[in-house]
Amino acid sequence: MKRLLACLPLLAACAADRPVLEVRDAYGYQPVLGDVAAVYFTVENRGRAADTLQGADVAGAQVAMIHEQVTEGDRAEMRHLDMVPVPGGTVLVLRPGGLHLMVEGFERAPVAGDTLLVTVRFASGDTLLVRAPVLAYGDEPR
Amino acid sequence: MRLQHLLLAAPLCLLLVSCEGRRAPSAGAPEAGGESAARAYPNPRPKPEFTLTDTEGRPYAFRQETEGYVTLLFFGYTNCPDVCPVHMANIAAALHKLPDAVARQVKVVFVTTDPERDTPARIRAWLDHFDPGFVGLTGTQAAVDSAQVAMHLPPAFREDSVGGTYLVGHSAHVIAFTRDGMARFAFPFGTRQSEWAQEIPRLVAYPDQP
Numbered sequence: 001m002k003r004l005l006a007c008l009p010l011l012a013a014c015a016a017d018r019p020v021l022e023v024r025d026a027y028g029y030q031p032v033l034g035d036v037a038a039v040y041f042t043v044e045n046r047g048r049a050a051d052t053l054q055g056a057d058v059a060g061a062q063v064a065m066i067h068e069q070v071t072e073g074d075r076a077e078m079r080h081l082d083m084v085p086v087p088g089g090t091v092l093v094l095r096p097g098g099l100h101l102m103v104e105g106f107e108r109a110p111v112a113g114d115t116l117l118v119t120v121r122f123a124s125g126d127t128l129l130v131r132a133p134v135l136a137y138g139d140e141p142r
Numbered sequence: 143m144r145l146q147h148l149l150l151a152a153p154l155c156l157l158l159v160s161c162e163g164r165r166a167p168s169a170g171a172p173e174a175g176g177e178s179a180a181r182a183y184p185n186p187r188p189k190p191e192f193t194l195t196d197t198e199g200r201p202y203a204f205r206q207e208t209e210g211y212v213t214l215l216f217f218g219y220t221n222c223p224d225v226c227p228v229h230m231a232n233i234a235a236a237l238h239k240l241p242d243a244v245a246r247q248v249k250v251v252f253v254t255t256d257p258e259r260d261t262p263a264r265i266r267a268w269l270d271h272f273d274p275g276f277v278g279l280t281g282t283q284a285a286v287d288s289a290q291v292a293m294h295l296p297p298a299f300r301e302d303s304v305g306g307t308y309l310v311g312h313s314a315h316v317i318a319f320t321r322d323g324m325a326r327f328a329f330p331f332g333t334r335q336s337e338w339a340q341e342i343p344r345l346v347a348y349p350d351q352p
Contacts, residue, residue, distance in 0.1 A: 029223065069225055097331045
């Protein structure tokens, strides 16, 4: 019975055909000169309905923008994205060389060992808070 | 089950392909070489002649200054939080782990593609974070563009972003010249520290195997 009760929220979510979101595995890099940092995280949508990543806010930073590093052949290009679709049943991974959150305007520049509080916003109205440990460039996450 | 599962799996596959599929080299780009991270240029090119300004404000004639050294050349900019510092940090970490006799035969040269914002002092401070021995070069936009064209790279470009800032496109590869002055390999983004540590001694020993 307990097991059944535990399943109820999931069943309700499926029945309502809503996105069921989780944000995890967040980390960031210490900005080299204190001004520009990159933050990465993973979004999983376990629901059937699509949602859209609309952006994120980082506590203590004025600006956080989703950027996409597009690499074609030997050329890299950064593009600013207003939104990123997260279809139902998919995992969106922000990682070096792909998507990242570019963060600027820190009240105090984070250093390796700090933790950033990142609020991730979705079109459905969901906002999820995740903690992002700050690493030094050259450190590999986990 | 099957159709439903396939339908659910399809967008996931597309997403994975779209994230992973961008490293495919375009026509004429270096080719992946077996297990190695390095991609060998089908037609190795000689080191180009260009003169830019180093972070001390002195002219730096690339070909002459790096003659006889394994030279790792990278075009990037210091406001880049993703590809540029990851490449630099990984090369630095690998060099710091290698014997001094190997590391001192390598010059790492960073050329800014954003000379407007990257002052010599800013480039120096940024490179010092990785290794004070890394060479930083700047110049007029035209001079920096010419250096890229000399390497058969499209010049970097600016794209306006929100809030009056701008983004800069650039080559994602680190170009590796062996000690004979030939550009023989390109290292794509994603080359790991362990791969650099393995490849740098090979570059130093080229054409012999270490």
